[in-house]
Amino acid sequence: MDLDLSSAEPFRAEARDWLRTHVPAVPLPSLETAEGFAAHRAWERELYDARLSVVSWPARYGGRDASPLEWLVFEEEYHAAGAPGRVGQNGVSLLAPTLFAHGTPEQLERILPPMASGEVVWAQAWSEPEAGSDLASLRATATRVDGGWRLNGQKTWSSRAAFADRGFGPFRSDSQAERHRGLTYLMFSLDAEGLTRRPIGRLDGRPAFAELFFDDVFVPDADVVGAPGDGWRVAMSTTGDERGLTLRSPGRFTAAADRLVALWRERADPADGALLDRVADAWIRARAYRLKGFETVSRTDGAGAESSVNKVFWSELDLALHETALDLLGPDGELAGEWLEGYVFSLAGPIYAGTNEIQRNVIAERVLGLPRGPR
Amino acid sequence: MKFVLDAGQRLFGETLHRLLAGADTPAVIRARACGDPEPCRALWRSLAEAGVLAPAVPEAAGGAGPLPVELVTAFHELGRHAAPGPLAETAAAAELLVRLGGSSGDGPGGGPPTGRSPDGGPSTGGPGDEPGGGPGGDGLTAEWLPRIAEGTAAVSLVLPPAVPYALDADLADAVWVVDGDRLCEAVPGAARSSLDPARRLSPVAAGTVLASGPAVRAAAEAACDLGTLACTAQLVGLGRRLLEATVEYALARHQFGQPIGAFQAVKHRLADTLVGLEYARPLVYGAALAYGSPDFPRDVSAAKAAASEAAYAAARTALQVHGAIGYTDEYDLGLWIRRARALHTAWGSPALHRARVVAALTGSRSPVPPMPSPR
Structure with missing residues (x-):
């Protein structure tokens, strides 16, 4: 070792x-x-x-x-x-790994280079008004037509979709099949005919996400990821990346922890033991996340449900780092600035990519082997 | 002993609740955020008519005070409805004026007002009843106290370091800053936006001196304690509303075929929120009853630390249980969530107040560190 x-x-x-x-x-x-x-x-x-x-x-x-x-x-x-x-993070971290696992050579050649250069920015379109934590209850449909599919219905909370170019997500392609079956994973243009996007302001008013309304939006067969009807399995291979290391690298948190320590040096009352504890804890947790990252990339077995462990940890660490910074700033904490923007962003962490409540269920059931709860 | 509101106090709170519920405070806040201060001013007038600030102004000056329990009752409702404007600041200004007006002939720092007797009986009259010859303070008191009582004066009071910015200087009829032992007209700089769209914070420079001398310093300490008490009551009201709205949502929102409130992860979090608020509220009323006693600063600080934590926890729970919808600008509950964050550190952060509690408990001779002096 x-x-x-x-x-x-x-x-x-x-x-x-x-x-x-x-x-x-x-x-x-x-x-x-x-x-x-x-x-x-x-x-x-x-x-x-x-x-x-x-x-x-x-x-x-x-x-x-x-x-x-x-x-x-x-x-x-x-x-x-x-x-x-x-x-370009959502494309690079969430769609690209899915394409590496399920995409055709043609898709890889066509989609990845413009994604890498920022020429095409991708937005994830998974959630629907009635399908959040219960993603498998999604209702937006993909109907088979000549040469492709027609999309109908609504997606929401689509991050970056206010300004992005293309989107990806699962649609219900077989209304007869049981919930997790009959889904197809599709990519589409956010400027397609029949698609309306309505930007949604997040807590600071900035349009960080959007609602998407599909009215007979055509998608060619070339933009199906994996096999039609296999969308749940394709989607789940993305959730591992979304909750795992690739979306939120340790460097992000170790850098924020260092900035927090600098802020402490600059602003804090050294006699304030409670805040000192929180600064120290944030730094320790960032270091733990860094070391855990080295462990993860050293392993040869798959991470699987452990990506849920990861997601709970980084999302709560991010929040703790920023809450501590705002508390250190005292009355300046509510004022617009880099720490406040980071705080607003961190508030969403325990919600997106599967709420932390869902992650804890996954940890308890799939990692610890506890019985599945009623749902 | 009867440590609950009496019928008259309850009626006062219910009257304000009805008034505020009919006032559509979210629309008032959003109008203000869009640059229209008129609905905010109109709300101010109707609140003053209903007697919101009367408990902070002595009867002789047109108010009904000092009635700290009624003040807390009123500010609980103001917080519950997220009422905008420099409300706690104006209540603090009233206290400042009362102290300045009554300072002549007293020793340095003036004396505490008589306040309510410990058994909650009626006031036997306060020093504000007889405007004295403070150094410039009495004329100020005579001019502004009646206006505060009748609702024609909103005062944005700056009390560094706990209150370093002028809140809503654009809405205020007077902006004052306490600078050591001088009370000055404040010259506000460009307003900075807060996470809370209802709040605008301006740095200030001290202008014309309105009053000076040791009495100003003592009056400012008393004003800071009273403003903090008002803020504390707002926090408990905010937390209560956040909890009520979130319970309602947990009953209405279905995932996995049942209300999300049926899941233990959600239930337990809501239950913890209730526990936190249930034990913050008595600290706030307990502090109100200590008004006029040497324990008042300590008890206000104990209440602020607890209420800040409980209300902020309620906001975090509200956001987490609502999920993405709670993270949007357009959903009204977000206004409460943002206010809770802003008030968490307004009027002194929990860390500052914890330090004051410990100083009061351990410093046998040294007085509780006053908030308006640099740490």
């Missing part, structure tokens, strides 16, 4: 060097605004041109075949440098 990171150090040095000269000195405008979205898209292109936007992907799709350890190290450098949030 060792914690020898030396195999990743050359890449760390290269990334650090590049980031030092390229990260914008002034933070980009919030990516949940039209202006900020465009600025973040341009930043993705800059990363792509340096082959840093999707380091762990194969080179043929725009990556550099980085090892999982190199990816972890890159993420540490990226967040420590205070680099912009990743507008």
